[in-house]
Amino acid sequence: MNKRARGMLGILVREADGILPFSEADFCRRLCLIGQRRGMKVYVFTPSSVSAGQSSIRGFCFENGSWQQRMYAPPDIVYDRCFSYDRRTLHRKHIAMKRLAGVHQFSYLTRGLSGKWNVHRALLGCPELVPYLPDTLPYRTESQLELWLDSHQGEAFLKPQHGTHGKRTLHIISPSSSEKLLLTGRDGQNQILHRQFHSRQEGLNWIHSFIANRPYIMQAYLELVTSGKEPFDIRALMQKNAQGCWELTGMAARIGAKETLTSNLHGGGVPREAESFLRSEFGIGPGSRIADTVRELSGKIPVCLESRFGRLAELGIDFGVDRSGKVWVLETNSKPGRSSFFRIGDAVSARKSFENPILYARYLLLSKP
Ligand SMILES: Nc1ncnc2c1ncn2[C@@H]1O[C@H](COP(=O)(O)OP(=O)(O)O)[C@@H](O)[C@H]1O
Ligand SMILES: [Mg+2]
Numbered sequence: 001m002n003k004r005a006r007g008m009l010g011i012l013v014r015e016a017d018g019i020l021p022f023s024e025a026d027f028c029r030r031l032c033l034i035g036q037r038r039g040m041k042v043y044v045f046t047p048s049s050v051s052a053g054q055s056s057i058r059g060f061c062f063e064n065g066s067w068q069q070r071m072y073a074p075p076d077i078v079y080d081r082c083f084s085y086d087r088r089t090l091h092r093k094h095i096a097m098k099r100l101a102g103v104h105q106f107s108y109l110t111r112g113l114s115g116k117w118n119v120h121r122a123l124l125g126c127p128e129l130v131p132y133l134p135d136t137l138p139y140r141t142e143s144q145l146e147l148w149l150d151s152h153q154g155e156a157f158l159k160p161q162h163g164t165h166g167k168r169t170l171h172i173i174s175p176s177s178s179e180k181l182l183l184t185g186r187d188g189q190n191q192i193l194h195r196q197f198h199s200r201q202e203g204l205n206w207i208h209s210f211i212a213n214r215p216y217i218m219q220a221y222l223e224l225v226t227s228g229k230e231p232f233d234i235r236a237l238m239q240k241n242a243q244g245c246w247e248l249t250g251m252a253a254r255i256g257a258k259e260t261l262t263s264n265l266h267g268g269g270v271p272r273e274a275e276s277f278l279r280s281e282f283g284i285g286p287g288s289r290i291a292d293t294v295r296e297l298s299g300k301i302p303v304c305l306e307s308r309f310g311r312l313a314e315l316g317i318d319f320g321v322d323r324s325g326k327v328w329v330l331e332t333n334s335k336p337g338r339s340s341f342f343r344i345g346d347a348v349s350a351r352k353s354f355e356n357p358i359l360y361a362r363y364l365l366l367s368k369p
Pocket of ligand 1: 134157159163164165166167169219220221222223224231232233261262263264318320330331
């Protein structure tokens with residue numbers, strides 16, 4: 001089992017200004033320790049670790065109880081955990097990876113997905129998933145949103161294509177019988193916002209400037225709330241394992257506060273064990289059937305997306321469940337978090353969530369000709 005894999009796994013993360021010069025230190029520490037136990041050489045690096053024309057990389061490894069900095073050979077596999085929310089980081093990351101490719105041939109453990117609309121379109125290509133996809137279109141203009149409202153009972157849910165954490169989401173209500181437009185949303189800092197407009201046009205103009213040329217999607221508004229009106233979703237973590245096969249690492253429900261629109265942990269949501277939560281909300285039989293549907297869809301989505309985007313290693317899939325118990329696929333994340341498993345005390349899923357990327361990287365290196 002612990003045959004040593006030839007080759008290195010480099011974990012790419014953002015730079016940081018703290019005691020350590022890189023972010024996600026706890027995540028990286030766990031990966032280094034698992035690497036040592038599982039016969040994989042693992043180190044951490046950032047875009048600034050890669051200097052032009054140099055074949056060695058300044059990296060960090062957690063060993064013997066502390067972080068060690070040294071020069072490493074370039075990685076054979078890169079596990080990209082570098083969140084690039086802004087153009088500058090994206091550009092710097094791009095340059096670094098181009099430099100790296102110039103000195104050594106490497107592959108990515110998993111790919112980034114290219115925005116919610118492209119993912120939605122890819123999922124539409126898999127007929128068995130279509131019934132679970134909410135009606136969705138890319139947002140373009142105020143008048144197109146107005147047409148959408150007229151054909152969707154006066155409601156829409158808008159979200160940024162490259163958004164995360166529920167930030168900049170909007171729920172719009174504007175029945176065609178009334179001139180009013182009501183908004184509940186989250187701003188760029190994830191704070192709740194409420195607006196009321198006496199004229200529909202005034203509301204549509206405000207929305208257009210709030211969107212400010214960012215790529216957005218419009219989606220059918222779904223009542224994804226508990227009986228107590230708290231928004232909730234189900235996060236499933238799918239990962240490839242030591243045999244290179246997809247498996248469901250774990251699931252967690254995330255429950256937001258009443259009238260806060262989103263359930264993301266970063267917006268104040270609280271995680272709960274998924275199946276017991278679903279049983280308590282929908283009844284034992286229906287709750288278990290909803291959990292089964294989530295499991296079944298979770299198995300299909302990674303295969304469907306890989307056929308469109310190429311190799312993936314892990315996906316965090318968000319499912320909504322409406323008041324009738326119908327399951328909806330909300331979005332898939334290619335850089336999923338793991339904190340909900342710790343917070344609900346699911347030690348097995350938490351451990352596996354860190355082990356799987358290492359074991360899959362090891363599998364890739366060992367199966368290289
Ligand atoms: N169509 C929808 N109708 C109602 N609520 C939604 C809808 N889509 C998403 N939500 C809520 O907003 C949250 C964030 O949406 P999501 O699509 O997961 O984007 P992200 O997490 O990337 O910001 C979801 O977890 C869910 O609580
Ligand atoms: Mg989400």
